[in-house]
Amino acid sequence: MRPEAGFPKPLAMIARSRSAVFAMVGSYVACFHWIYVHYLYPTLDYLGFDFNRPASAYLALAWTLALLPCLWMPLALIRPSQLAYWVLYITVFIPSMFVPLYAGLEPEREIAALMFVFFLAFFIVGGAYRLPLAAIRGGRIAAPQIVKTMAALGAALALWMLIAFRHHLRLVSFQDVYDLRDAANDVSEGSAVNYAFMLLTGGVNPFLMGYGLFYRKRWLVAAGVAGQLLVYSVGGTKGSILSIFFIPAMYALLKFRRLSFGVKITAGFLALMVGSCLAYANAGEQAGDLLSLALFVVFSRTLAMGGLLTAQYYDFFQRNPFTYWSHIKGVNWFIHYPYQYPIGQELGIAYAGTIALDATTHFFATDGIEAAGLPGVVLIAFFCAFVFWVLDSAAQKHDPRLAALVTTYAAYNLSNISIFTSLLSGGLALLILVLYFMQAGDTCVAGNVRT
Numbered sequence: 001m002r003p004e005a006g007f008p009k010p011l012a013m014i015a016r017s018r019s020a021v022f023a024m025v026g027s028y029v030a031c032f033h034w035i036y037v038h039y040l041y042p043t044l045d046y047l048g049f050d051f052n053r054p055a056s057a058y059l060a061l062a063w064t065l066a067l068l069p070c071l072w073m074p075l076a077l078i079r080p081s082q083l084a085y086w087v088l089y090i091t092v093f094i095p096s097m098f099v100p101l102y103a104g105l106e107p108e109r110e111i112a113a114l115m116f117v118f119f120l121a122f123f124i125v126g127g128a129y130r131l132p133l134a135a136i137r138g139g140r141i142a143a144p145q146i147v148k149t150m151a152a153l154g155a156a157l158a159l160w161m162l163i164a165f166r167h168h169l170r171l172v173s174f175q176d177v178y179d180l181r182d183a184a185n186d187v188s189e190g191s192a193v194n195y196a197f198m199l200l201t202g203g204v205n206p207f208l209m210g211y212g213l214f215y216r217k218r219w220l221v222a223a224g225v226a227g228q229l230l231v232y233s234v235g236g237t238k239g240s241i242l243s244i245f246f247i248p249a250m251y252a253l254l255k256f257r258r259l260s261f262g263v264k265i266t267a268g269f270l271a272l273m274v275g276s277c278l279a280y281a282n283a284g285e286q287a288g289d290l291l292s293l294a295l296f297v298v299f300s301r302t303l304a305m306g307g308l309l310t311a312q313y314y315d316f317f318q319r320n321p322f323t324y325w326s327h328i329k330g331v332n333w334f335i336h337y338p339y340q341y342p343i344g345q346e347l348g349i350a351y352a353g354t355i356a357l358d359a360t361t362h363f364f365a366t367d368g369i370e371a372a373g374l375p376g377v378v379l380i381a382f383f384c385a386f387v388f389w390v391l392d393s394a395a396q397k398h399d400p401r402l403a404a405l406v407t408t409y410a411a412y413n414l415s416n417i418s419i420f421t422s423l424l425s426g427g428l429a430l431l432i433l434v435l436y437f438m439q440a441g442d443t444c445v446a447g448n449v450r451t
Contacts, residue, residue, distance in 0.1 A: 014075065017260045022070045024266040029066055029094060031273045035299055036102060039280055044300055048308050048351055052104030058112060062097040065119045069093065072126055075262035077254070079133075080395050080403035080435075081388035084411035085126060086262070090269045091415045092362045093122050095307025103308060105315035114314050117374045121364060121381035128385035134393040139439040146438040147211060147220065154204040154227055157196040161234055164193045169233045195425055201231045201240050202409050203427020206247060207434065210406035213251040214399075238301065239416070243409050250408045254401045272298060306415060309361035312351055313369045320346075325371045328420050343370050363419035384419055391428075394436035407431055 041051040054062070069089055074082040096118050100111045162169075205227035212220025224247075231240040253264050276298045283291055326335040327343060339346050341355055343366065348357035360366065363384065368377035395403035410431060413422040423429045 017075050017263050020263050021266050024270045025070050028270045028273055031277050035277050040299060040304055051102050054101040058101055058108045062101055065115055066094050066097040073262055075260040077261035077400050079392040080400050080407055081391050083404040084414055086265050087411045087415055092306040095304050096310040099307030100311035103311040105311050117377050121377045124381040125384050128388040131389055133396050136393055138436045139397050141437045143438050146434055150204055150207050157200050158227055158230055160196045165234045197235055198425040199427050200227050202413050203430040206409035207406045209247050214402045214405055239412060247408050251405055306362050309359055310365055312347055313365040316347055316350055317369055322372050323370050360417055362415050366418045391432050394432045397440040403435055
């Protein structure tokens with residue numbers, strides 16, 4: 001409908017953007033179902049991607065709950081945490097509506113309860129955007145000084161890692177990362193070098209890359225890329241090497257202003273899904289090693305694993321004791337942790353028969369289901385909303401595109417690890433402090449506009 005045909009122009013634009021998001025998310029869900037049935041289930045069933053065709057009523061419920069957040073998902077990027085909210089929607093929430101039904105670890109009635117609670121939790125997290133930001137001063141340190149400090153911190157942490165792992169640095173293929181991780185665990189056991197590893201990966205290097213891209217400072221981008229390559233050569237973390245590609249991809253997406261942010265990020269994920277589906281449909285069982293690896297990373301590791309682990313965590317803690325947050329360092333001083341291994345490894349034993357598989361995943365499972373079952377999911381949603389509010393309050397004087405760019409890896413982390421790990425050792429708290437203390441940049445360069 002044309003604006004002059006009944007709606008003011010801004011409302012007409014919002015309506016078109018909202019309709020586009022609905023259509024693209026619906027297409028994404030249809031592609032997700034297709035790739036699950038044709039690739040994930042027959043190829044990766046050993047990981048738990050089973051397929052039990054759900055009853056029509058439950059499948060309709062999954063579709064309804066998966067699409068309803070399109071009514072309130074932010075279209076404009078006015079707070080940096082909205083990027084993380086979108087990533088959680090695509091990589092955690094939507095898969096958690098479907099994969100537990102397909103996997104069939106619990107009766108459909110039980111899974112429906114899980115789906116409703118996840119829907120409520122996701123709605124609560126989005127409620128953070130209804131709250132006014134805190135009136136804080138911040139911005140007391142010049143940006144160049146902050147950048148130099150972060151670069152110096154990165155150099156110090158990198159030197160620490162080079163000394164600790166000097167005999168174990170290797171750039172390996174994704175197929176060989178687990179051997180590299182085992183070697184790194186042996187070296188770091190009993191030391192604090194893992195803190196250097198995680199701060200570099202989730203905090204310092206993404207900041208250098210994001211800030212460098214935003215202000216076109218190539219040396220900062222190069223420093224961040226070099227730091228992520230060092231991290232990968234030590235611990236074989238796929239996220240560190242993939243960040244070299246997805247942080248610049250996010251920069252390109254934010255730089256393109258003709259469409260709203262919600263439309264752009266939905267279109268980006270849909271293009272990734274459709275492109276990968278077409279590649280698989282074209283190659284099938286004849287896919288070479290490189291394409292097979294890419295399909296595994298995109299479909300299994302990025303777009304579906306969160307849903308599978310939602311199902312497995314829910315199933316596991318139907319029969320085993322909750323941790324009541326004793327998996328968090330500090331809390332375990334007061335509450336006994338009831339397991340021999342970290343929960344990720346306990347699930348590896350339960351569903352794969354080995355502790356070599358560390359099934360660590362998003363905070364709704366690790367800090368919610370694991371801690372207190374379905375009530376825990378709701379509680380951790382309130383905590384996540386609070387974290388988002390703190391991040392947005394700390395970053396309110398900056399262009400939201402800059403703040404979103406430097407926290408891109410943190411958004412990835414939230415869909416893969418505990419929110420407490422992401423905050424403390426994962427670098428998110430460090431980035432919040434940096435954004436709070438750093439003076440706002442030159443708006444002529446940054447452009448403080450909504451995207």
